[in-house]
Amino acid sequence: MVLQVIFLIIAAASIALFTKNIRKIIRNINLGRDIDRSDRPLDRLITMLKVAFGQSKMGKRPIAAILHLFVYLGFVIINLEVLEIILDGLLGTHRIFAAPLGGLYNVLIASFEILAALVLLAVVVFYARRNIINLKRFKGVEMTNWPKTDANIILIVEVFLMSAFLLMNAADYKLQLAGASNYIQAGTFPISSYLLPILPDSQSALIAIERFCWWFHIIGIFAFLNYLPYSKHFHIVLAFPNTYYSNLEPKGELSNMASVSNEVKAMLDPSFVPEPVAEGTRFGAKDVSDLTWKNLMDAYTCTECGRCTSVCPANMTGKLLSPRKIMMDTRDRLVEVGNNIDKHGKDHQDGKSLLDDYISREEIWACTSCNACTDACPVNIDPLAIIVELRRFSVMEEAQAPTSLNNMFSNIENNGAPWKYSPADRANWTKM
Amino acid sequence: MEQTIKIPTMAEMAAKGESPDILFWVGCAGSFDERAQKITRDICKILNHVGMNFAILGTEESCTGDPAKRAGNEFLFQMQAMTNIQVLDGYDIKKIVTGCPHCFNTIKNEYPGLGGNYEVIHHSQLIQQLIDEGKLKAEGGESFKGKKITFHDPCYLGRANGVYEAPRKALEILDAELVEMKRCKSNGLCCGAGGAQMFKEPEKGNKDINIERIDEALALKPNIVASSCPFCMTMLSDGVKNFNQEKEVSVLDIAEITVKANGL
Incomplete structure (x- = not known):
């Protein structure tokens, strides 16, 4: 009974803390500007099922895709086991699903075990790719100490969780074979049965191991849950809404700014009465609150895999731009702004901004808008949209474009072409 | 080929009370850039060859605003867009073929939100349609048999x-040997000109993007690097020159290849 109460307290506290942090993230995302992504719900659902559930964009890199699939299936399916563990913890039962599920229970436990082994394998390979093989994709200026540590923490925690799960099963199985009371005959153990020889024979020692692993596993899961909001691993939650709210228009289409349309229409047609625009809104983005909530959700969804940066033509030719850094900077700045609100209230200004304090002009002007990054992202993140907003601020609010671009602007304005040719000569090609 | 090709403008057609089946939107590069002008004339030759009733805007055409928009100047973009839409709607244009993927993308995707709704295709799509309809073949001209051709995907046609x-x-009907670069189609590598980079010096780096791209193309030892974007043309041709390969490797637009194959 005491243990049940302790379990209840741990579970309730961890869920409460998680909820609190989620609300904070939702609040931060809502600091962004409004954008309507409520249209075409069926297309959105299909996109989410394909891209997030179906992992459809992972296939371009087959090795990573298969390893990631193991971990993903492990995560989704082993959660059924976590449900049983939670019920056992609350009710003081042991393997509560065994009796009602009968033969199916054996199949389930066996598949959890195989998945756990595959997750272990994948995680070990992932760790090696990051720390021993040193793949280029996991390097770069933005991959500083914390992002690297974050990645390794996730992998190591998964090793511990899966090992505890398998060791727990092994001890349980050995106790079942020994006919220990309270350990009903349930489950088949295709993986953990290999661990029997390394376990002691004493029933009390086995019970201690089984109980320790059970508690370690479930407390580990609760702790990991609360690590997510601080980690790149948060993608396991946001991948689903983020793909649902994907941009469904052709990638080449940039949004037309309604605030600009008003002014241009008024210039072209003096009788036009512009719709009122909220005061204080600037053209483009200087800071995270000038971006849309979807840009900000993108930032929290990014798991820093680097597929975007590895295909970016600017990055691969040595320019400063890295689309992954754009997303990481956006998240870091948003977290900072959120913390400022928590500490100093809603209207606090810290004198910093996303542009310049995090992302430099050199980065935004290196982009070719080729959409390789948006195409590569397995969860439909759009770094290009952020780059364009920063350019818009730079050009329209500050008139800070590179000189050659300013020349291009004035050529278009005066001659209707980006070069200095007379519009009267536009059809001269017909005469040659 | 020092001759004037007779291409009716919308103004001339409207004066006669006629209207074309399709408007050819030439684009700034196609109008002013010497290399691109040749492609423009080749597109017209194809349209004439199949007897298509088309017209151009001539001096009434103006920049779509694409480079301004990608560079962050939304004001200038919308000024251009709304003025162009007035011109297009003034002539009651329904269908447009463009000679440039950037014009194609902008008119097709970004003009509708500002009130300009047209059926827009890129010249490579028109060529495909004509081939599918049997109106365009690859005969009576230069043979491409045994030639090795690789196609560079323009970002604004491909991924965009x-x-x-x-x-x-257009290449498949040639009886040539088509080879793909590893980075092709949705994995295609940009030529380096998009996002208004065409109009500025590249930011500091250790290589130019067009060199990275042409390096990949030349590794296949092609006779022809094909593309269908005037900016890609410039970047790829510069890249080939950089490796002193302009005698061995030609950089050609799909329209030029079609014209050669048909002896137009």
Whole structure:
């Protein structure tokens, strides 16, 4: 009974803390500007099922895709086991699903075990790719100490969780074979049965191991849950809404700014009465609150895999731009702004901004808008949209474009072409 | 070929009370850039060859605003867009073929939100349609037999709008050897000109993007690097020159290849 109460307290506290942090993230995302992504719900659902559930964009890199699939299936399916563990913890039962599920229970436990082994394998390979093989994709200026540590923490925690799960099963199985009371005959153990020889024979020692692993596993899961909001691993939650709210228009289409349309229409047609625009809104983005909530959700969804940066033509030719850094900077700045609100209230200004304090002009002007990054992202993140907003601020609010671009602007304005040719000569090609 | 090709403008057609089946939107590069002008004339030759009733805007055409928009100047973009829409709607234009993927993308995707609704295709799609309808073949001209051709996907045709097969169609009928670069179609590598980079010096780096791209193309030892974007043309041709390969490797637009194959 005491243990049940302790379990209840741990579970309730961890869920409460998680909820609190989620609300904070939702609040931060809502600091962004409004954008309507409520249209075409069926297309959105299909996109989410394909891209997030179906992992459809992972296939371009087959090795990573298969390893990631193991971990993903492990995560989704082993959660059924976590449900049983939670019920056992609350009710003081042991393997509560065994009796009602009968033969199916054996199949389930066996598949959890195989998945756990595959997750272990994948995680070990992932760790090696990051720390021993040193793949280029996991390097770069933005991959500083914390992002690297974050990645390794996730992998190591998964090793511990899966090992505890398998060791727990092994001890349980050995106790079942020994006919220990309270350990009903349930489950088949295709993986953990290999661990029997390394376990002691004493029933009390086995019970201690089984109980320790059970508690370690479930407390580990609760702790990991609360690590997510601080980690790149948060993608396991946001991948689903983020793909649902994907941009469904052709990638080449940039949004037309309604605030600009008003002014241009008024210039072209003096009788036009512009719709009122909220005061204080600037053209483009200087800071995270000038971006849309979807840009900000993108930032929290990014798991820093680097597929975007590895295909970016600017990055691969040595320019400063890295689309992954754009997303990481956006998240870091948003977290900072959120913390400022928590500490100093809603209207606090810290004198910093996303542009310049995090992302430099050199980065935004290196982009070719080729959409390789948006195409590569397995969860439909759009770094290009952020780059364009920063350019818009730079050009329209500050008139800070590179000189050659300013020349291009004035050529278009005066001659209707980006070069200095007379519009009267536009059809001269017909005469040659 | 020092001759004037007679291409009616919308103004001339409207004066006679006629209207074309399709408007050819030439674009700034196609109008002013010497290399691109040749492609423009070749597109017209194809349109004439199949007897298509088309016209151009001539001096009434103006920049779509694409480079201004990508560079962050939304004001200038919308000024251009709304003025162009007035001109297009003034002539009651319904269907447009463009000679440039950037014009294609902008008019097709960004003009509707500002009130300009047209059916827009890129010239590679028109060529594909004509081939599919049997109106365009590859006969009576230069033979491409045994020639090795690789196609560079323009970003604003490919990833931006999902047009990968149309330009390849024009190459498939040639009896040439088509080879793909590893980075092709949705994995295609940019030539380096998009996002208004065409109009500025590249930011500091250790290589130019067009060199990275042409390096990949030349590794296949092609006779022809094909593309269908005037900016890609410039970047790829510069890249080939950089490796002193301009005698061995020609950089050609899909329209030029079609014209050669048909002896137009």
